[in-house]
Amino acid sequence: MSIGESSTPLGKVRGLGSAQHGGEHWLTERVTSIALLLLGTWLLASLLLLPKLDYRTLVEWLRAPSGAIPMTLFVIIGFKHALDGVKVTLDDYVHDEGPRFAWNTLLLFLAVGGGAIALYAIARIAFGAVA
């Protein structure tokens, strides 16, 4: 049995699972999925219910708190959930420590960078910097 494997459930949850940090990541993925179930339904329903999807309508929609706040939550939780999910897939296929660290770092940068762009855009619209 190599490091990272444990024969007992207790050993696994105390940080010796395949990702070496226990059950927290697993649980976070599930909690964010429930949030995204609600927020994703909100986003889709909003897009379907908006009278038009033209520029003006979208700016007014995202300028109002009822649009800007859930969209902010969707972006933060969505990028977090995506990062967690892709990481699990990555960890399943990349076994060597070095490449695994490199890919995970790249993923983290992509998620944080993408999230920052999206959040900046929402803030710009919500705080009225867009005509």
Added chain:
Amino acid sequence: MAVSILHRATGIALSFAGLGILAWWLFAIASGPDAYATFTKAATHPLGLVVLVGLTWSFFQHLLSGIRHLVMDTGAAFELGINKTFAILTIVGSVLLTAAVWFYFLGVAK
């Protein structure tokens, strides 16, 4: 098992293409009417529509198989018959929901 693989595949599609397009879309709105026009032009191009329909299906498939996994996390629905029915229902559901959404979008002609 196929549905479990679909869950990963659609999750990866949503993570990269889905969130990438979401960020582009928001940034385009924040950048003004011209940038948004560029986005709309790409999005309504036949190829753009294929991508968006694909992502809509991925969204519903991932959502429904995600619910299935949450149910299975509680230890339920492992019986072979129920499990298989549930898996097939996620595919039927995702296809029907995607069709409904796009009939609405294109039919109501926004």
